[in-house]
Amino acid sequence: MYTGLLIILLPLIIGWLLPFRHPRLLHVVNRALSYMVYVILFFMGISLAFLDNLSSNLVRVFHTALICAVCILLCNLLALWLWEKRQPWQHNHRQEQLPSRLKMALDSLQLCAVVVLGFLLGLTQWPFLHHATAAGEYALMCLLLLVGIQLRGSGMTLRQIVINRRGMTIAAVVTLSALVGGMIAALVLGLPLKTGLALGSGMGWYSISGILMTEGFGPVLGSAAFFNDLIRELVAIILIPPLIQRHRTLALGISGATSMDFTLPVLQRAGGSEIVPAAIVHGFITSLLAPILIALFSG
Known part of the structure; x- marks a missing residue:
């Protein structure tokens, strides 16, 4: 467990400590991070193709992902609704015209296409493809280093995080x-509770959760984690606009880790600029917690 946690934390900490603040350099880091996600998901697809009893395992992947997505989203929505009743979020913002939700959904589904492409290549069973798992591990450490640089480059300080109590709560x-x-999903699926806890720790960050779960539990649960968190992001894109006027806490909460990047434009246009600090703090904290919690529960 501690070795896996060190592999996660060390690149994150090194990336956080690197003093990269120049906008052009941060732009390069963000672009490299996007490309690295595609590379690692491609390797994940290759690893999936090398599974024994492939057809039955694919059924298990999608069954596990669907059960997890339903259980986690329902628990999130219920908890956020109860919290909002206790701590209402007052505002006077009038919703602006939103970017195309279909285009955003298609952007997310591009990552599915990369996994499928890797899977199809893996079906060839070429010998050199057996090294895909090891290559994925090295690529993962590079990805986490870039994530650390990106989090530091977001400009968030500990003071800003502590001050924005709504984002933290x-x-x-x-x-x-x-x-x-x-x-709950683990009980339904007959999995160990630690496995369910790891599946619940992705926070909608499908690229990192799929990769880390593959490292800790193998390609079946790794792929299930990927699709589970992808479903969360697609649901968030659909639900944010109708929810945000009367249930801002729910709209922000279901975005998970993506509230700092992918769904931030939707939150800003639908909820106004006043939601942005809470969205960034919320996304920052959940992005930081996701890999740490997955590593802890993967031990």
Whole structure:
């Protein structure tokens, strides 16, 4: 467990400590991070193709992903709704015209296409493809280094995080309810509770959760984690606009780790600029917690 946690934390900490603040350099880091995600998911698809009893395992992947997505999302929505009743979020923002949700959904599905492409290549069973798992591990460490640089480059300080209590509390509610949802899913699926906790720790960050779960539990559960968190992001894109006027806490919470990047434009246009600090803090905390929690529960 501690070796896996060190592999996760060390690149993150090194990336965080690197003093990269220049906008052009951060732009290069963000682009490299996007490309690295595609590379690692491609390797994940190759590893999936080398499974024994492939057809039955694919059924297991999608069954596990669907059960996890339903359990985790329902727990998140219930917990966020109860919290919002206790701590209402007052605002006077009028919703702006939103970017195309179909285009955003298609952008997310591009990552599915990369996994499928890797899977199809893996079906050739060429000998050199057996090294895909090891290559994925090295690529993962590079990815986490870039994530650390990106988090530091976001400009968030500990003071800003502590001051924005709403973003912190929503992140706490989302994290705890997701873990509960993961445990419920584990009971339904007959999996160990630690496996359910790891599946619930992705926070919608499908690229990192799929990769880390593959490292810790193999390609079946890794692929299930990927599709579970991808479903969360697609649901968030659909639900944010109708929810945000009356249930801002729910709209922000279901975004998970993506509230700092992918769904931030939707949150900003639908909820106004006042939601941005809470969204960034929420996304920052859940992005930081996701790999750490997955590593802890993968031990």
